[in-house]
Amino acid sequence: MNATTKTQLGQIIRFGLVGAVNTGTYFALYLLLHLWLPYFAAYTIAFLLAMVGSFFMNTYFTYRTRPTWKKFLLFPLTNVTNFVVQGAGLYALVTWAGMDSRYASLVAAVVAIPFTFLISRKILVPGGRAKATEPEPEPAGSSSTL
Template identity: 40%
Template sequence: MRPSSFNNEFSRFIIIGLLNTLNYYVIYTAFLWSGLPYMLSHLGGFVLAFIISYFLNCHFVYRVRPAWSSFLKFPLTQVVNMGMQTLLLFVFVGIFSWNEIIAPLPVLIVTVPVTYTITRWVLKDEEV
């Protein structure tokens, strides 16, 4: 892979990640306004945004065809992401006593490239 293709793909990954966050919030808010309790709104928003995320990542980030095999593996990307974020946040705040407001920023700096690599492996079925 050429460095420029990595940069373009990674940039698209960041943009789609931001769009996915917006998707979740819009869906969550719509469910909330429709009268659903906040937890059901959250779960519904998460699931729908996650499905949208899969297709956006396939089509716009990695430019691959969606497939059941990659769709079923796609949740692994978020399990790893959430696990790493939780562990690093605990280490930075709970052990190193970093500020709770600042600590998520370096966590993202570490986890976003890792999540990108795992998602690329899942969707493109390539060695990383």
């Protein structure tokens, strides 16, 4: 196994771990918020809060790169597909399949996770490179790190 393959495999494994932690965080927030809010409002707020956590876990742990304002502002694009797939899945499972809204959210979240990997890697890894084992150097005079 060459170094690039090892790096990519490591990123996939770390992405999976971050996805599991993020999904657990999201689901706990969703259940808590769902006590007071309708299911879709709880979903939206929990999703947004978990996305911020996901950004920092993916920059530091998955891709081992520095968070910047530019990446932070672009990162929600990685979740647009996730949001649409998860939201549509949640709606379909609750409305059409009659699934309990507390559990339908988790099922929809698990199905949607893989869609964000390639997009997040493209945004968070400098130049879209597969190899990001060292934190990228900060340009001279730049203060864009979060």
